[in-house]
Amino acid sequence: MKEVTFIHAADLHLDSPMTGLKHLPKQIFQRLQESTFHAFRKVIDAALTFNVDFVVFAGDLYDEDYRSLRAQARFRKEMERLAERNIPVYIVHGNHDHLGGTWPHFHLPDNVHIFKDHVESKDFQKSDGTTVRLYGFSYPGRHVYERMITHYKKEEGADFHIGILHGYQEGSSGHGRYAPFHLKELLEKQYDYWALGHIHKRSVLSEFPPVLYPGNVQGRNKKETGVKGCYFVSLTEHNTSLRFVETSDVIWEDVKADAQHIDSVHELYEFCRKTMDDYRREGTGTLLYLSLTNVNINGMQMQLSEWLELFQEEEKDEASFVWPVKIEVEEKVNWERSQLSSEADFYGELFEAIDEYSDIEECLSPLYQHPAAGKFLNALDVQERIKLIREAEDLLIRSLIRPE
Template sequence: MVRYIHAADLHLDSPFKGLKNMPEALFDKIKASTFDSLRKIVDAAIHHRVDFVLVAGDVYDIEDRSIRAQVLLRKELERLNDADISVYLIHGNHDYITNDELHLSLPKNVEVFGPEVETKIHETANKESIAISGFSYDRNWIEDRKIRDYPVRNTTASFHIGLLHGYLEGQNTEHARYAPFTLTELKEKNYDYWALGHIHKRQQLGQQPLVYYSGNTQGRHKNEQGEKGCLLVELTNTNEKVTFIPTADITWQSITLDVTSYQTINKIFEDIKKELTKEHYKNCLLDLTLEVSENMPLSVMRKLDDDDLYQAFQQIETSSFVYIASHNVLIRREESRLLSLESSFPTAWNKALTDVKKEEIFQELTHELFSMHTYAKYSDENNEKFRNDIITAAERLLLKDLGDAMSHDY
């Protein structure tokens, strides 16, 4: 029997994109959240007396990892070393292997895989041998089918585990398609478990063998919602058990409130206030959308666009908080009354939308922004989801500012 923890995508030192005008104390708490998740992983490993911990890539958020992040990581790994728990770690596209002279050394219990696929053997206290195969990225773009380099099952080992930071072909994902593989290729290796990283949504891809993305350990923006954590895995010759362990102190959630029946700011204010008192919003960053009527008075619309309105709802305490990190107003229009760019010039409108969604055209249009803006390094213009979010926001602005000639003059 072997027991271990599968974690991935810790993204220590994440910049937490999209957060602005936030109280310093809250932002400090959010910045510390990835490290708090790491501590919880170590706590769980020690509590459950695991044989080892697997880390399936992207320990850090960027290749230029800060000294602070390295010190805190080494401190937690030392705790595992003191508990006689080994760590098997691969680097991914965010924290790919770089200059050794800039890195602090890791404790002796940590095994880091190199850029070529290799297999390490772990012997448990019960004298069972566990084969673990994997590789680390040595650059941030790995498009090769590295899965082909993984050996078939080690027949002398009690169990064989694969560590892989990559993309399942055919999966609809916002993440880059690095180190692609198929489930058939995983099955052909005849391993007992595949510990995957790179995709931040926790999911099981296969039963025989067990194939899991553990997801990231702390959500970092509104597209990474819900509980985040790691997996506790127990394998025997006749059975297997996988248990989710939450590690995120902070969760992201999206809510949409239908306020189309209201015409006053007071009614909307009370509706938002009532919603935020619900228990499941504890320690939560919210993406709030308000659906309003096309007949909403212009004066009320202006208030709904004002950040000051949402500041009134921010509940920040020492033990818990609810914070509206982003807000959006959607106007629900009657199709019969819609006179807009979209309806007046449907061919041109649809062609423009289709063209701007093409990666090469998007990059051409945004080249100056991404090459000059101070915070451009924290964005990813190659990310399809990121591009679509920008295009959708632009579309909403156009429809709002120019779209409905028969409605309000915004």
């Protein structure tokens, strides 16, 4: 039976600077700075443990088109570990580490095969004679809007065919609409596997044949939540098996916890404590954004900064820390739109005005145009806008119905 096994990883973003996180305690910040390398080492560990036939990297190995010496030295070292075991590596570069940049070139060992700036194929042959043809291209510059998928052609004459593509699936949400494709176009090529990269969230677009984004190997900010990793893949003529391999060393979690049932400070403390401990993972660090919903705040005198400091102070575990970065509280909503609207026309009109409100940009512009603050702010996404408007609505209604 013919079989090939490989590791598919993407978006290593080695040496990501982790900007905006300097406020974290020094040891945690350092661990985070090291995390992309640590995760990358785990990818290579997996390749060695499973003794795969080869490794595929689907773009964005480096975070920037200037590839730092540190990142290159570490990359080379890991490639040498694979070279010692005669494991070849197939690489395409993506929009972050495109070929148009300038950087001091480190020479890589001979087991490393990098695709050029146009779609080409490379052949792999296993010692038992099984053959694989891999297809891919590296980004010549940062912005590749061309439908590169049209240049992929199946060339007969191999047992297995694998497409490698760093690109954007049309119709999905998200930015960076580079090298766009439709799933249908990939399936039409009749390859045995599509190794995608670019989208940092893990996503299997098709199972037969497998078409998937493994996601990045290490989350780098609070939007890249959950466990990250790569795939160990085995292909035979009749079967494929996919196994997710966890690689992240620090995990970001954005947790909403319903505090509906809680009515004392002590219970709230226990509740937060337990929620944090539920996220503790052996040997892995966790950065936790905790938002408590439906908190009955009456009488609690909540000072959020004090709660946060307390839980941070109590955190003593170094290897398997759960560090609360932020605690947010959403007060229990004690009013209902339909009820208020039936009480007075005024509320009906108010809710209508809120739903039609579209001046949020203008309203926030003094903040965004502020010479010092502005450059630290990212644009709000739709979810964040909705949340802001909901919060404003709640504040407004509370102030209107508050008993004198």
